[in-house]
Amino acid sequence: MRSTKTIHVISAHAEGEVGDVIVGGVAPPPGDTIWEQSRWIARDQTLRNFVLNEPRGGVFRHVNLLVPPKHPEADAAFIIMEPEDTPPMSGSNSICVSTVLLDSGILPMTEPVTEITLEAPGGLVRVRAECRNGKAERIFVQNLPSFAERLDAKLEVEGLGTLTVDTAYGGDSFVIVDAAAMGFGLKPDEAHDIASLGVRITNAANAQLGFRHPENPEWRHFSFCLFAGPVERTAEGLRAGAAVAIQPGKVDRSPTGTALSARMAVLHARGEMRPEDRLTAVSLIGSTFSGRIVGTIRVGDRPGILPEISGRGWITGIHQHLLDPSDPWPEGYRLTDTWGAR
Numbered sequence: 001m002r003s004t005k006t007i008h009v010i011s012a013h014a015e016g017e018v019g020d021v022i023v024g025g026v027a028p029p030p031g032d033t034i035w036e037q038s039r040w041i042a043r044d045q046t047l048r049n050f051v052l053n054e055p056r057g058g059v060f061r062h063v064n065l066l067v068p069p070k071h072p073e074a075d076a077a078f079i080i081m082e083p084e085d086t087p088p089m090s091g092s093n094s095i096c097v098s099t100v101l102l103d104s105g106i107l108p109m110t111e112p113v114t115e116i117t118l119e120a121p122g123g124l125v126r127v128r129a130e131c132r133n134g135k136a137e138r139i140f141v142q143n144l145p146s147f148a149e150r151l152d153a154k155l156e157v158e159g160l161g162t163l164t165v166d167t168a169y170g171g172d173s174f175v176i177v178d179a180a181a182m183g184f185g186l187k188p189d190e191a192h193d194i195a196s197l198g199v200r201i202t203n204a205a206n207a208q209l210g211f212r213h214p215e216n217p218e219w220r221h222f223s224f225c226l227f228a229g230p231v232e233r234t235a236e237g238l239r240a241g242a243a244v245a246i247q248p249g250k251v252d253r254s255p256t257g258t259a260l261s262a263r264m265a266v267l268h269a270r271g272e273m274r275p276e277d278r279l280t281a282v283s284l285i286g287s288t289f290s291g292r293i294v295g296t297i298r299v300g301d302r303p304g305i306l307p308e309i310s311g312r313g314w315i316t317g318i319h320q321h322l323l324d325p326s327d328p329w330p331e332g333y334r335l336t337d338t339w340g341a342r
């Protein structure tokens with residue numbers, strides 16, 4: 001065996017969405033902050049291509065790079081690599097990272113509860129893990145400050161006419177559409193249509209509305225389209241279906257923690273969710289994230305919320321990615337048969 005790289009990965013998923021974690025073999029990228037380091041990874045593309053493209057990756061894969069934290073309060077830091085974006089934060093990925101850090105012993109676990117602080121590119125996130133028999137069974141993440149940006153905005157989408165949408169930030173940027181109004185019951189067999197339509201809606205929102213984060217001028221696009229199901233009031237609290245179209249055209253298998261945070265910000269802005277409420281988001285595969293509003297905050301010039309989301313993660317394997325020097329595709333490849341729904 002020969003290799004010019006050896007990248008050590010612990011693979012995981014959170015409520016169905018893959019979030020692998022690079023635990024060794026990659027030197028920290030340059031940058032004074034985790035955000036700057038994540039911009040370097042996004043510009044450089046070498047690591048992203050190596051782990052996200054075929055033959056090592058695929059459009060379903062997200063990969064997180066552990067790096068030494070910069071903030072004195074952080075126990076660990078991570079850079080999130082999604083198929084097309086290198087975002088400020090991710091719910092499912094932060095749950096995968098927490099699960100890997102605790103279940104593999106990288107950080108010490110205390111039962112029944114372990115508290116750690118993670119540094120995401122977008123800022124610090126506090127994590128509380130319920131742990132039993134050496135397993136982090138449920139991860140609670142206090143996500144980045146989240147806010148509703150526009151309520152009831154008009155958006156023209158070719159072939160669909162004029163849609164009424166909300167836009168919001170929940171650690172990443174969303175255009176939110178009413179799933180029922182678009183004829184979706186949020187069933188598994190709608191995944192392809194949701195993926196392709198969602199990408200068209202996201203692209204239209206980027207062209208017509210534009211996104212602005214008051215404190216991070218470098219994050220100025222919509223990443224995702226959330227198809228939001230109707231909110232039902234049950235004995236256990238609020239419950240709603242959620243399907244998120246991720247670029248270049250796939251549906252999140254998890255209920256999407258950033259989408260749940262964005263949706264809670266919108267519901268709060270409309271006066272439809274109170275601090276004592278719990279909102280459970282249900283994905284197309286029936287997995288759930290639970291969310292609550294732990295406080296309110298200003299995000300620059302906007303009123304916002306501090307959301308907490310929770311879900312479960314599981315380790316699925318250990319990989320060592322290698323690169324033989326004679327391999328003609330050191331950065332892999334992608335083809336449109338799988339890279340992008342149409």
Ligand SMILES: O=C(O)[C@H]1NCC[C@@H]1O
Binds near residue numbers: 092172246252256
């Ligand atoms: O849970 C989330 O927030 C994410 N899942 C994959 C894409 C999003 O970052």
